[in-house]
Amino acid sequence: MATATTILASVPPEYQWPVEFCAATTAAVWILSLITSNVSQVDRLWTFLPTIYTGYYALLPLWPEEPLFFLFPYSPKSLGWAVAKTFSPRALLIFGVVFVWMSRLSYNTYRRGLFRLSDEDYRWAVLRTKLPAWLFQVVNLTFIAATQNVLLLLLGFPAKVAATQPHTTLAPSDIALGALALVVLGFEFTADNQQWAFHAYKHAHEATEKGKAGVAPYDKREHWPGAGLDFTPEDAKRGFITRGLWAYSRHPNFLCEQSFWWIITLIPLLSPSPPHLIRTTFATHPIPSLSAILENPATLLPFLAPLADVAPALSLTALFFSSTLFTESITVNKYQRKYRAYQQRVGMFSPLRTWEKGLKLAWRGNKAAVESVVWGRDKKE
Template sequence: MPPILVFRLLRGTFRWPVKICVATTLVSYILSVITGNCSQVDRIWTFMPTVYTAYYALLPLWPRSPPLLLWPYTPEVVNPAFTQRYSPRALLMLGLVTIWMFRLSYNTWRRGLFNLYDEDYRWAIFRKQVPRWFFEVFNFAFIAVIQNIILFLLGLPTHIAALQQPEQLSTSDYVLAALALVDLLVEFIADNQQYSYQTFKHEGVKSDKQWPGARIDWTPRDVQRGFCTRGLWAWSRHPNFLCEQTFWIIINLIPLVAPESPKYDLPPTSMAPIWPIAPALVLCTLFFSSTIFTENISLSKYPVAYRAYQSRVAMFVPFLTPVWGLWLKVLGKKEEVDEIIYGQNTVEHTKRD
């Protein structure tokens, strides 16, 4: 990154967010070393994007100098035009991201992942697959540093919106906000269906306190299969991941498709045009690579059933699932694959499945 760009980032509206990003990176890494648990960033993932979003959406609220260490503030060098009144677009985005935060925090809480010693099962598996020194480097470089940078990037769309000063919201704002709310609702349903399935799988009982959309009559065959294939999961192998990426793509688009031209608190360099789409690109790349790793783990546990699931149901986009079903029908394999994935008759499974 050119020195002039670093200087401009630190002197303008990025000064406080950069300080917070550095602080959360150091704290999460130190805690991961002390506890032997690499999921410390996962616990702040639920609210840090909202913190960055709130900072930009509420720029007029902050003092010109911090009264306390790490207290949010707006440096004197920031253009007063952006600190004298609130941007309705940025406030709308703050509202959407806050709803996103409550959904994710609730799902994280009920799964017990706010415990400092509860670690994502994937890190434990990855730790066994690589040399110790490599995992320690990976823990610092990727888990601590890069993921905190991604959290910082998720606030950039609201930064752009905060520098736009429309008198009122436009049609695109209302349309994209409605799509974002629908997306969050679908993601909430996907989370609930997965939680309902996992509860039945591990406890063997159906809870009477399930959210609407997750009241599925699970069977012993579902448990034998080992993973959820009903509800939204019959159409997408990762409907929650699809919705998560879609939500941040929508957030990214809100200030970019608005009638007002995007404004940046950046010097005029060749890098400037890629900044507005960086959050969506980086997040989708992260989710895709993470999904590949997750599916490799599932394949090792359920080689026959999960391979059939992959051949029948799309990874993300549900519209492809009927196409793949049609292709399996042409090959004469659809009935066999459907029985493995959706069948409810109890069967004896071998260890390979």
């Protein structure tokens, strides 16, 4: 306990409670994963933890200077009056937008049944079959439990930047980026709902084909606006959605998720208050030579500082890119030729890649053949 207290005391005051809470959460989900033999415990917290960390920074004036009990949020006196005793309008804006993000993700997680303690992400089950039991438990501790919790902590840091910079009134950049974040969430919600509607159609179609009773027919009017698409039997036989937003990106929900956190990260960095994304260090410090870097690696710090500012979004993008590659490797094994055709025609994230892939296929003369697999005869231009 003394060692833990000493380590915590060395942490800067603005990070003390979040780091303490992150360490406790990491230990809790890891122990629960061992007890339940289910490593998705942290997955169920994805929807809440970034909002908790963001709310902590946005609501700093509400917290006492000392914790009332274990893990109760507190605002150390060393933060200073301007930070700990006055609200930051920019941090409150970030908290409000992130709360909307949490509501969307919680709704989608709930209806998919992922809040059930017995549910486990299918990707972990696949990974378990590919690794020795001892190595899987190493991955469980280091990546599934620890790394993901640290990433969720990082997602609260844009609010930390906003809370610790001068508490000025909202600037036009804040309003514009906040509105853009809500628009992105609208697209993400639509992508989620289109995928949900597709699986409803697929389930109903398969039940009809097999003569199963008790399955309601697909009615697009029962789904959210923009989600009730005109699916065809060919879509159901293909097995995965390629219509709506999914015709422009293989993972439009992932694209929106990454875009959302880049916007949140940029809100305080593009505001009139420092720190700014483009730092004056680039203009005032000459680029160090390789020999100077090898002699003293600290000479790189002024040039790496901007990367630290965008670490939340950068880390999330790295995670999504690697996890999507793993997810698609599983999907290719399941759908093989059909999904490979989808990969040939539609970009993983960016719609610009979809446009580029279409041009390449047209130049090679096999665009129509690939599109017949991806969209079928009923594709609407």
